[in-house]
Amino acid sequence: MQTFTLQDFNAKFPDDDAILDHIVNLLYPSGITCKLCGKVTKHYRIRTKKVYSCGVCGTQVSPTAGTILDHSPTPLRSWFYAIYLMAQTRMGISAMQLKRELGVTYKTAWRMFTQIRKLMAEDGGPLFGQIEVDETYIGGKHPGKRGRGAAGKTIAVGLVERKGNAVVMITEDVKARTLLPIIQHHIPITGTTTIFTDEMSSYNGLSHLGFNHETVNHAAKEYVVGTAHTNNVDGLWSIAKNGIVGVNRHVSPQHMQGYLDAYVFRYNHRNDETPMFTLILNQLPLGAGGGPS
Numbered sequence: 428m429q430t431f432t433l434q435d436f437n438a439k440f441p442d443d444d445a446i447l448d449h450i451v452n453l454l455y456p457s458g459i460t461c462k463l464c465g466k467v468t469k470h471y472r473i474r475t476k477k478v479y480s481c482g483v484c485g486t487q488v489s490p491t492a493g494t495i496l497d498h499s500p501t502p503l504r505s506w507f508y509a510i511y512l513m514a515q516t517r518m519g520i521s522a523m524q525l526k527r528e529l530g531v532t533y534k535t536a537w538r539m540f541t542q543i544r545k546l547m548a549e550d551g552g553p554l555f556g557q558i559e560v561d562e563t564y565i566g567g568k569h570p571g572k573r574g575r576g577a578a579g580k581t582i583a584v585g586l587v588e589r590k591g592n593a594v595v596m597i598t599e600d601v602k603a604r605t606l607l608p609i610i611q612h613h614i615p616i617t618g619t620t621t622i623f624t625d626e627m628s629s630y631n632g633l634s635h636l637g638f639n640h641e642t643v644n645h646a647a648k649e650y651v652v653g654t655a656h657t658n659n660v661d662g663l664w665s666i667a668k669n670g671i672v673g674v675n676r677h678v679s680p681q682h683m684q685g686y687l688d689a690y691v692f693r694y695n696h697r698n699d700e701t702p703m704f705t706l707i708l709n710q711l712p713l714g715a716g717g718g719p720s
Contacts (some may be wrong), residue, residue, distance in 0.1 A: 431702035436511050446503040447477060450490045454712045461486050477503075490674040494711055495542035505529050507708075508538050510546075514704040518529035518670035519689055544685045545708040547692035552593035559587045559623045559660040560610060560630070565668060565687075566678050581683045586613055587660040592695045595663075595687045597680070611636065623655050629644045661695055 441447050451459070458467035461481040470479040470488065478487045491497050495507055509525055526536035564580040584606055587593040594613050598605050606629050614620060621639040624630040626646060633640040641655040650656060667690040671678050678686050696706050 428696075429700055429702050431514075431704045432546075433511075433512075436508070436704075440504060440507050443477075444472075446507055447472070447490060447628070448459050448522055449708075450494070450496075450503075450711065451479065453709065454490055459488055460664050461488075471576045486552055486581075495545060496711075501531065501535060501539065503529040505531070506539065508541055509536075510707050511542075512533045513543055513689075514707050515703070517693055519665060519693075541682075541685065543707070544689045546707050548685070548688040549692060549695070549710075551594045551691060551695050552586075554586055554588040554591065554593070554594065554614050555617065555620055556648060557589040557621050557623065557654070558587075558614055559589065559657045561585055561625060561657045561660040561664070562598070562606065562627070563664045563668075565671060565681070566683060583683070584609055585663055586610065587663055589659055593660070593691050595667075595691050597687070601627065605633055606630070607636065610638075614638070621654075623657055625657060628655045663690070666690060666694070 440449070456534075459470045459479060459481075460466060461468045461470075461484065463484045463486045464481060468484075469482040471482055472479050473487070476487075476489050477491055478489045480487050487542045489497075491499075491503075496503060499506070507687055512520055512525065512528055522533065522540040522633055524536040525531075526533045529536060529539075531539075562582060562584045573695060582601060583595055584596050584598050584601075585593060585595045586609075596609055598609070610622070610633065616621065616637045618639075622630075622633055622640060623643070624633070626642050626644045630640065630642070641652075643649050643652050643655050643657065651658075667687055669684060670690060692707075693703065696703065699706060701709075
């Protein structure tokens with residue numbers, strides 16, 4: 428993966444004007460289609476606003492409409508710098524660190540932190556080939572009991588394609604009726620697909636559904652049997668848990684999916700040549716309206 432240094436950031440995005448032009452290029456790579464004219468027309472920036480005006484009819488369009496930047500009083504450069512900071516480490520950063528770096532209130536930093544994580548939510552499926560599936564318990568205000576049944580913790584199930592992508596979802600429980608539909612949704616049944624899990628009985632129905640299924644017995648301290656193991660998904664859990672505990676301290680269940688999405692995004696793009704900062708920026712147009720202001 429290529430690096431995108433702070434020097435690169437300062438050179439490419441010196442001010443809000445440069446950033447707004449960058450957003451326009453992301454949203455309208457072929458030019459802005461004027462809704463009134465019904466075709467691509469030359470648009471001109473109105474310097475007193477974050478809008479562009481059609482050179483033919485004067486209809487205005489806001490590039491930030493429908494994006495996480497919409498109606499935000501925070502400077503665009505602060506938003507981009509926050510994205511830059513969140514892209515720099517595998518473990519991520521906290522909203523408190525954003526507050527310190529940007530010189531904003533914690534409320535503003537938390538909102539930015541939450542909105543940027545939305546850009547990192549993507550469906551990594553479908554998954555093929557050799558796939559590891561495992562469930563885990565994360566968080567909780569007190570250490571308490573570990574493992575299955577741990578009180579106050581959030582349950583997540585992870586699906587990791589070896590040398591490929593991962594999918595992680597929060598679940599209410601680890602019963603077969605909960606886990607099997609998730610697996611079916613993200614993993615097509617093919618003759619070359621094999622699912623590896625531990626010995627938990629909830630996974631027993633995978634063979635009946637038509638999947639090739641192999642297990643390792645973690646309770647008996649069995650971690651590798653031939654090609655059967657869950658080392659990749661365990662590694663993903665380790666990164667996510669260490670990040671949440673070491674960086675974010677405590678994450679409530681209602682926000683846990685967003686945090687996990689960010690870790691999965693980094694995992695799924697770990698081998699990309701494009702810098703992580705650029706990858707996140709490229710998510711900005713998703714859901715953007717770009718409608719008249």
